[in-house]
Amino acid sequence: MKLHGRWLRHPLITLVLAGFWLLLMNEITLGGVLMGLFLGVVIPLYTSRFWPEAPAIRHLPRVVEYTLIVLWDIVVANVQVAWWILFWKVERLRPSFMTVPLDIYSPEAITMLAGTITMTPGTVSCDLSADGRALLVHGLHAPDVEETVAGIKDRYERRLREIFG
C-alpha cells in the first residue's frame, strides 16, 4: 500500500494539526495523540482541493530564523507606530501606497509575505495584482517609497525565497 502518496499527501500539515490538537487539549495523553493524528489525516483529505500540491519547505532552520526576525520586528513596529501616534502631528506622517514587485511564486510564500508586511513596521498589505506578481502595500509613514520597498524585499522576501524555493 502506498501510504505516503494517497493518505498522507501532506505530512507536515498532519503533524501541525496533531500538534495543534494537543495544544488545544492542553495535555498529552494517548487518546489525545490518536485523535490529533486522526484529525491530521482526515482534515487534509477532506480539504484536499485547497492543497493541489504539497507546500515545499526547503530549509527548516531558516523558518526558525525567519520567525525570530519577524517577532523582533513586530516589537519594533509596535514601539515605532506607538511613538508616531503619540508624539507626531498627523500632518507630519507621509502615508502612501506602494507597489512591491514579487520574486516569489508559491501561494504559501506570498501569503506569508503579505501577512508579515501587515504585522511589521508601518506597513499594511492591501491587495495583490490580478496576475499575482505584485503586492499593493500601504505605508503609514513612507517618505521614501523605494527604500521601504527595497527593505521589504531584502529583509523578508529574500528569506522566504530561501525557505520556499
Next chain:
Amino acid sequence: MLTLIAEILVALLIVIGSTFALIGSFGLIKLPDLATRLHGPTKATTLGVGAVLIASMIYFTVLEGDFSFHELVITLFLFLTAPLTANFIAKAYLHRHIRHDDLPSTNREEGWATYDPPGEEGPLAPTQNPVTEPPARTPAGGA
C-alpha cells in the same frame, strides 16, 4: 523570592500590554482616514495582547504551578487572523474610496485584483471607475 520576581514581571507585562492597547485605540481617534487607522489595531494591539498573554503564561506557570499552552494557541490565531482582517478592511476601503487610477501601477499588464478580478480577459480599461454603487456618499474619499 521567585514568586515576588514573577509577580513583578506579570504586573509589568500587564501594564505594558494595556498601555500599547490604549495607544492603538487612541490611534483610531487621532489618525485621519481608514487606511492610516488600520495601522493602529494591526500593530500596537498585537504587542498589547501579546504582553498580556505572556503575563498569563508566567502567572499560571510560576504562581499556580499549572503550565498552559492555550496562550500560544491564542497568539497563533491572532497572527493568523490580524493580517487577514486588515486585508479585507483595506479591500473594502479601496472599493469605496479609491479609484484604480489613484493607486501606483502594478507595472504588469493586469491591474490590482480588487478592481480587475483574475481570470477575466484583458487588462483594466484605464478610465474605468470601480465605484458603481452605492451612489457617492462621501466626496471622493479620504485619500
